[in-house]
Amino acid sequence: MKVVRYAPDLHRSSWDGFVSAARNGVFLFQRDYMDYHADRFEDCSLLFLDGQDRLRAVLPANRQGEILHSHAGLTYGGLVLAQDSGQGEVLALFDSLLEHLPALGVGELRYKCLPSIYHASPSEDERYALFRHDAERYRCDPSSCLAPAGFVLSSRRRRGLGKATRAALDVRESADWQGFWQVLRSNLASRHDAAPVHSETEIEQLALRFPQSIRLFGCYAGDQLLAGCVIYDSGRVAHAQYIASTANGRDCGALDLLFSTLIQSTFFQRRWFDFGISSEDQGRLLNEGLIDFKESFGAHTIVHEFFCLRRG
Template sequence: MLTVRPYVAADEARWDAVVAASRNGTFLHRRAYMDYHADRFTDASLLIEDDGEAVAVLPANRAGDTVSSHAGLTYGGLVASRALRAGRTLEAFERIGAHYRGAGVGRIVYKPVPHVFHAAAAEEDLYALHCVGATLVRRDLSSVLAPVEKPPMSGMRRRAVAKARAAGVTTRTGGDMAPFHALLAEVLRRHDATPTHTCAELQLLRSRFPAQIVLHEAFRGGELLAGAVVYDFGRVVHTQYLAASAAGRACGALSLLLGELVADVYAARQRFSFGISTEDEGRLLNAGLVAQKESFGAHAVVHDRYEWVL
């Protein structure tokens, strides 16, 4: 029989072992990543065990009578080992619901890991959500391409890449995070937004995951024109942040940088994710932003959010 219990700090090694061996976990689910902002969230994570062996984990936090999986992550969801199959997943959701109800929780906001990030098929949780009566409350549109299939860029994008090369733009990897973060903050300020991570947080996370969090930049001489922070999940990579200065936009620096990442640096990867292009809780599509991603050969994948009333 499966049992569910709250995560405690002493479980970190067991938790990370489940994530590492799971079908759908990424380094975002590792405790060293999750806990960088632990002071902002009341942790409500769970371990799911079968006769004392951890077979799944649920990253989660609590605010009032609501548990989210996870409000501080792009996606949370049940991170499952290969031992947790369909029937046991249904049982796990029964135990999870009973545990949270007993703790006075009224609803769960659930953000499953999108299938493109799975190492193997792992959508038993989506079926379990259907069985317990959870409802889809938000859907964002993300853009993903397959570098191994060498998707063609649009003519406009190829011209932008050629323009950047002719202007003397070059690329490099692994520089200081601070100048890029300043550029990113400047770009987002024009849209009344700020980066999700402060510069200090991004530097901390890169120090913890140096092989997985990689900064790529485009320069002309010593001037930073564009940059991309890439989260490397192995078979899949994701552009966590993209930014270009006014001068960079004028000469196509970001087009060159992304073109090289897709066609060269990450050419052997199964998927290259550009992230979402939606606003207003997913109801508004940013047509210009999604068209930019599609010009590299990307197509749509959705990121869903469910509400489970207990």
């Protein structure tokens, strides 16, 4: 198996075409998404070709010192596989990847797995390869998801929904990224001493590049935004990338109406609705209030796993 470092002028078209046809490709692995933060990460993405120079896998990756990350700037990562690749071939891919690390000037691989709900067809071949290479799992985050087809509101959420209905709130898609970002920044600063990963400019640019996949929805009282959610729609999964609410919105059930609408109507045809992770400190600290909110919609845990492999 030949390992080739990604070069935009040579590989961009074949990379994007391969990701689109892969059994575990998502739009975050397209170059128009990955390259938005190219100034913050040293891209070290890899392509894997067989003896007939057929592209069999790609690895979104960046280099940081002597560590290869898959990819530190993306929510998910890991090898993106051809539809007809088998377990034996994936073992060979890992062998080739590890053998190639010294040529990249790195001695350690930090590998994050794509959760199985995002797979178009079963694609956990990498988990077995990681086991075979004695990879160390160093991080594990709980993410809360549910199947819209089986969605049933809890009594607590029904009470919130009743408040929102009596207040005559309505849910609609929005292009007011700056207005939502003001609410989001305030929420993250006051509740978590944090800031959004994306700036307003970055998320607007990404939404323009992927208008069907990155969408903003708000719950309003007239023209006043009370709560909002940025959805990353990968086709099988609608993922809540950012969630925020004003104090007034929390008082009148704005998020209850917002998520009820998104799950039961807007994204009802999706296989899964993913609320995202509820942990800090590399997964060792559980935000119990946050995960309780998500579970009150009927969501339950899947995990995001991170592994480390070292040469020698």
